[in-house]
Amino acid sequence: MNRAESLSLLPLELRGVTFRHRGQTLLQPLDLRLERNGKTMIMGPNGAGKSLLMRICHGLLRPTGGSVRWAGNGATAETIRRRQAMVFQRPVMLRRSALANVRYALAVQGVSRGERRWRADEAVERFGLQSIAHRPARVLSGGEQQRLALARAWALRPEILFMDEPTSALDPAAIKAVEEAVDTFHGEGTRIVMTTHDLGQARRLADDVIFLVDGRLVERAPVREFFEHPYSREAAAFVQGDLVW
Amino acid sequence: MDNAFQAAFQLIVAMDPVLIGIVTLSLQVSLTAVAIASVIALPLGAAIALWQFPGRGLVVVVLNALMGLPPVVAGLMVYLMLSRAGPLGQFGLLFTPTAMVIAQIVLILPIVAALSRQVIEELWGEYREQLQSLGVSRLRAIPTLLWDARFSLITVVLAGFGRASAEVGAVLIVGGNISGVTRVMTTAIALETSKGNLPLALGLGIILLLLVASVNAVAYIIGEAAKRRLG
Ligand SMILES: Nc1ncnc2c1ncn2[C@@H]1O[C@H](COP(=O)(O)OP(=O)(O)OP(=O)(O)O)[C@@H](O)[C@H]1O
Numbered sequence A: 001m002n003r004a005e006s007l008s009l010l011p012l013e014l015r016g017v018t019f020r021h022r023g024q025t026l027l028q029p030l031d032l033r034l035e036r037n038g039k040t041m042i043m044g045p046n047g048a049g050k051s052l053l054m055r056i057c058h059g060l061l062r063p064t065g066g067s068v069r070w071a072g073n074g075a076t077a078e079t080i081r082r083r084q085a086m087v088f089q090r091p092v093m094l095r096r097s098a099l100a101n102v103r104y105a106l107a108v109q110g111v112s113r114g115e116r117r118w119r120a121d122e123a124v125e126r127f128g129l130q131s132i133a134h135r136p137a138r139v140l141s142g143g144e145q146q147r148l149a150l151a152r153a154w155a156l157r158p159e160i161l162f163m164d165e166p167t168s169a170l171d172p173a174a175i176k177a178v179e180e181a182v183d184t185f186h187g188e189g190t191r192i193v194m195t196t197h198d199l200g201q202a203r204r205l206a207d208d209v210i211f212l213v214d215g216r217l218v219e220r221a222p223v224r225e226f227f228e229h230p231y232s233r234e235a236a237a238f239v240q241g242d243l244v245w
Numbered sequence B: 001m002d003n004a005f006q007a008a009f010q011l012i013v014a015m016d017p018v019l020i021g022i023v024t025l026s027l028q029v030s031l032t033a034v035a036i037a038s039v040i041a042l043p044l045g046a047a048i049a050l051w052q053f054p055g056r057g058l059v060v061v062v063l064n065a066l067m068g069l070p071p072v073v074a075g076l077m078v079y080l081m082l083s084r085a086g087p088l089g090q091f092g093l094l095f096t097p098t099a100m101v102i103a104q105i106v107l108i109l110p111i112v113a114a115l116s117r118q119v120i121e122e123l124w125g126e127y128r129e130q131l132q133s134l135g136v137s138r139l140r141a142i143p144t145l146l147w148d149a150r151f152s153l154i155t156v157v158l159a160g161f162g163r164a165s166a167e168v169g170a171v172l173i174v175g176g177n178i179s180g181v182t183r184v185m186t187t188a189i190a191l192e193t194s195k196g197n198l199p200l201a202l203g204l205g206i207i208l209l210l211l212v213a214s215v216n217a218v219a220y221i222i223g224e225a226a227k228r229r230l231g
């Protein structure tokens, strides 16, 4: 590892980031700083711009205004990309076995063949997928695919992991498994950024909350403060379970 | 007529050397053409699917239009290229199996490229964000997408093969239907029918039909198996 690579990518700094599409402003100018550590929950009603914000942070979408800056001076775009991972709400699996999907992600990052093998095996085991490792990934159930997506992300040892509603379609046991996985990631030093509509899950997992309504960043607060003394009227209604439109 | 059928079956069963020679050459020409066309057209189709560039829409429209290129026109184009006065005339390829391979490549390359462009574009729509998230460059995505679309693409390649082995105009113009040299199934059928040698024409016709039918059967079976196994 050279010096530039060993430097942390974080904090991530968004300045005046906006996103417009066909004359509509989907994200109002927004400043945001994601520190080195912690678990941040992005919350808000449907269509608030949570997924959009996450895609912009991850680099899948270029903001139409403002800047997205990673620390880690001199890190190339490629290095920046390789040190993040994202678990999509509906993860996409390649048409090959579960295990091969994990190996593929490692191969893309230039991991040698031998190392790919054991790292993929380890990840599959870690997420309890050994018994289905050799099945075609796309015939796995939604929950199994979700776990496989987490295993794939974990195998990459990302410095920051984005998860877009990783538990939205899972049964209680699978939700528990995912929440434990999130703690596993975090315990190993991975920065967590996720979205959820599950208030209980947010309370259990988050250190702090970013609250969006209608493309506006309305509130950013430590989790206890957000749920117990929300600052904005919208957040107060939201934690009561009253939808905000 | 009945006699012609009987004679045709006898030719097939007896593995008549003339008939076998014609069938073998047909397969050689069409398989070579399909292989070369696919090696070029599959990555080409994928590249057109993945990259935005000025004039892309036009390229797609032209490719789609070329799928319906009349074989005689393809044959004529290749003839003009290869004839003594043409730009490639010095190689003396006209009326050789190589010329027939080239003509069939011209004919099926647009088919394979246009169809694989569609297949890959659809798959890319599904995979795009995930692959970008994993740090896959567009160039790196091409082999991944080709592999993941492999079952659809086999059908595409077989469609190209079906077209190549069934066409008559292009190989007739550039091959000349020379007995024992450039005579393939389709040109032989046309000639033998006009001469009234129905047994050989029918025998070849039956084999050609069986070939086209089995290509389609294989395409269907592969497609079904893929759906079941890989989701
Ligand atoms: N790439 C894009 N281009 C144009 N519009 C988009 C794009 N992505 C999202 N949008 C629009 O931006 C708005 C916010 O979408 P987003 O997916 O971020 O909402 P969300 O907060 O994640 O909602 P949900 O809770 O339903 O997942 C929506 O109106 C959506 O249609």
Ligand SMILES: [Mg+2]
Pocket: A050, A051, A052, A164
């Ligand atoms: Mg969303």
